[in-house]
Amino acid sequence: MSNYAIIDASGNVVNIVEVEADALLPTQAEVDGVMVNVPAAWAPPEGHTAVQSDTAQIGWTYANEQFVAPPAPPVPAPVVPPAPTLAQLQAQLTALAAQIAAATQTS
Secondary structure, three states: OEEEEEEOOOOEEEEEEEEOHHHHOOEEEEEOOEEEEEOOOOOOOOOOEEEEOOOOOOOOEEEOOEEEOOOOOOOOOOOOOOOOOHHHHHHHHHHHHHHHHHHHHHO
16 A cells, blocks of 8 residues: 545645555456456546655645645744833832832831
8 A cells, every 4th residue: 555645736735645566557458358457446637646645744835746845834933012101110019119118117
């Protein structure tokens, strides 16, 4: 069994199938003493091509006999919390000053 990428007319890998290698090859058989061509047991859908690959994945492209992975998705920007407002900073400063004053009075 081999993996085959199913490629549409635009070069996009639209499916991956596992097929016996000899199922893709037409053969000849003797019928009533006459050799006749027997079509392959399996063929890709009309307008598509099957190319053997153990690495290609759906969403890749195929051109010039090479599979190409799509570009990596963009890295999302880090989430930065909003800066504190002046009022919030002043409240923190007041609270710290009160803690310092309390600590110096008990020592």
